[in-house]
Amino acid sequence: MTTEQYDTHTTEVAPGIIQIRLPLPFALDHINVYLIEDSDGWILVDTGLKSEQSQSILKTIFDSLPMEIPLKAVIATHAHVDHIGAAGWICETWKVPLWVTKAEYEGIQNFLGMDPKNDSVLADELNDFYHRGGIPETEYELIIRSLLGFQRAFHPLPEKYRCLEEGTFSINGETWHILINDGHTVAHASLFNQDKNILISGDQVLARISSNVSVRFGEYSGNPIKSWIKGLQRLKDLPANTLVLPAHEKSMTNLHERADQLIEGYLENAHKIIHFCLTPSTAEEILRALFPRELSPFEHHLAYGETMAYINYQIAESNIKKLGSESDIPLYVAA
Ligand SMILES: [Zn+2]
Numbered sequence: 001m002t003t004e005q006y007d008t009h010t011t012e013v014a015p016g017i018i019q020i021r022l023p024l025p026f027a028l029d030h031i032n033v034y035l036i037e038d039s040d041g042w043i044l045v046d047t048g049l050k051s052e053q054s055q056s057i058l059k060t061i062f063d064s065l066p067m068e069i070p071l072k073a074v075i076a077t078h079a080h081v082d083h084i085g086a087a088g089w090i091c092e093t094w095k096v097p098l099w100v101t102k103a104e105y106e107g108i109q110n111f112l113g114m115d116p117k118n119d120s121v122l123a124d125e126l127n128d129f130y131h132r133g134g135i136p137e138t139e140y141e142l143i144i145r146s147l148l149g150f151q152r153a154f155h156p157l158p159e160k161y162r163c164l165e166e167g168t169f170s171i172n173g174e175t176w177h178i179l180i181n182d183g184h185t186v187a188h189a190s191l192f193n194q195d196k197n198i199l200i201s202g203d204q205v206l207a208r209i210s211s212n213v214s215v216r217f218g219e220y221s222g223n224p225i226k227s228w229i230k231g232l233q234r235l236k237d238l239p240a241n242t243l244v245l246p247a248h249e250k251s252m253t254n255l256h257e258r259a260d261q262l263i264e265g266y267l268e269n270a271h272k273i274i275h276f277c278l279t280p281s282t283a284e285e286i287l288r289a290l291f292p293r294e295l296s297p298f299e300h301h302l303a304y305g306e307t308m309a310y311i312n313y314q315i316a317e318s319n320i321k322k323l324g325s326e327s328d329i330p331l332y333v334a335a
Contacts, residue, residue: 018034019034071096088156105163171193179192200245205252272289286307286310315332
């Protein structure tokens with residue numbers, strides 16, 4: 001690879017840490033993945049999608065790495081498609097293990113195996129998850145179809161994986177901490193280098209946008225906002241001058257301030273929900289007030305999960321009550 005090609009996609013963001021910017025075909029048009037240099041090879045954090053363009057960039061970079069064993073392991077911060085989609089291909093091609101938390105691995109394998117066309121119980125559960133929100137059937141059918149469409153953006157994952165857990169490990173004589181938080185996903189890992197004060201944050205802290213925090217299918221009564229805020233507060237225990245290397249957008253050095261801004265933003269939205277519930281409303285009605293714009297089926301899915309997250313947060317705070325409604329679609333009203 002020429003220096004110019006290498007320069008297009010890679011930046012040495014700290015000694016021994018290379019950021020690779022990979023394309024995504026979404027509104028969010030890129031993901032940052034990272035290579036960490038160890039004494040005997042490189043560790044890749046996150047993978048990008050299963051996509052010809054993204055994989056060919058990775059292959060060119062791996063082929064040019066200055067070491068006998070170019071790649072020694074893949075770590076996925078969490079199991080969203082942009083973070084783990086290409087892991088199966090990388091692990092098979094370079095014969096390297098995948099490290100990921102147990103809950104993320106099991107959750108995504110479960111998603112990849114979903115086949116509601118041949119599983120009527122699952123089909124009913126999926127329909128019911130959206131129906132309870134008051135989303136019309138024609139719309140939730142589109143949502144479910146678009147969601148399952150993402151199955152194609154993953155390479156099949158390796159059948160064996162290594163379990164990423166809270167704790168420390170050493171790379172090149174430096175201590176890294178694995179910090180696992182619930183909220184954006186069920187067991188999202190961020191990596192903190194205590195010798196250099198560097199945080200590879202995944203989607204836990206981003207510089208400008210806020211990560212989606214949603215009630216998940218199968219956890220209808222969950223309170224992910226509460227867990228998410230707890231995770232952000234935990235990051236404030238790290239040094240204030242930590243260099244944050246996120247999975248999207250730019251690096252930052254204002255970790256504490258950004259964590260506070262994010263917490264404030266989620267609480268503001270949670271507060272809006274109370275006003276939308278001055279008259280009894282379905283989740284879909286609240287959603288439309290919170291997101292008053294055209295939504296694609298996938299955006300509708302994200303907006304529903306997020307709306308339910310705010311609703312459940314406010315129910316737990318006793319600011320909203322769930323009313324037994326005539327139908328099987330609950331109404332929510334300010335307490
Ligand atoms: Zn994510």
